[in-house]
Amino acid sequence: MTAISALLKTIPLLSRLSPTQLASVATVCERHAFSAGDTIATAGVEADAAYFLMDGHVECLVIEPDGRQTTTAIPSGATLLELVPTISNG
Numbered sequence: 001m002t003a004i005s006a007l008l009k010t011i012p013l014l015s016r017l018s019p020t021q022l023a024s025v026a027t028v029c030e031r032h033a034f035s036a037g038d039t040i041a042t043a044g045v046e047a048d049a050a051y052f053l054m055d056g057h058v059e060c061l062v063i064e065p066d067g068r069q070t071t072t073a074i075p076s077g078a079t080l081l082e083l084v085p086t087i088s089n090g
Contacts, residue, residue: 004029011052013079034058041080051080 001009005022008014014025032051034040040058041047053076060072074080 002026007054008052011077011079013052053078053080 001019002023004026005019008022008025008029009017014022017025040051043062053074055076057076058074058078058080060074062070062072064070
């Protein structure tokens with residue numbers, strides 16, 4: 001098992017995959033680093049990736065139509081899919 005496959009195995013969403021399946025997922029994975037304030041995803045924009053948060057944390061910022069803002073902290077180990085409206089690294 002490669003290092004990236006072993007890392008992927010720690011993600012709950014992928015933990016039940018076989019070593020062969022993990023190796024297949026690993027072939028399409030890319031490692032990205034984001035800085036504070038970077039936008040990772042935006043509501044209404046089709047996502048082209050899923051993000052597995054391996055280290056650090058992000059803050060999910062939601063701006064309501066009336067201008068109210070709410071922020072939710074997302075811890076390391078989370079899987080970020082299209083379910084999260086706007087994600088900014090905080």
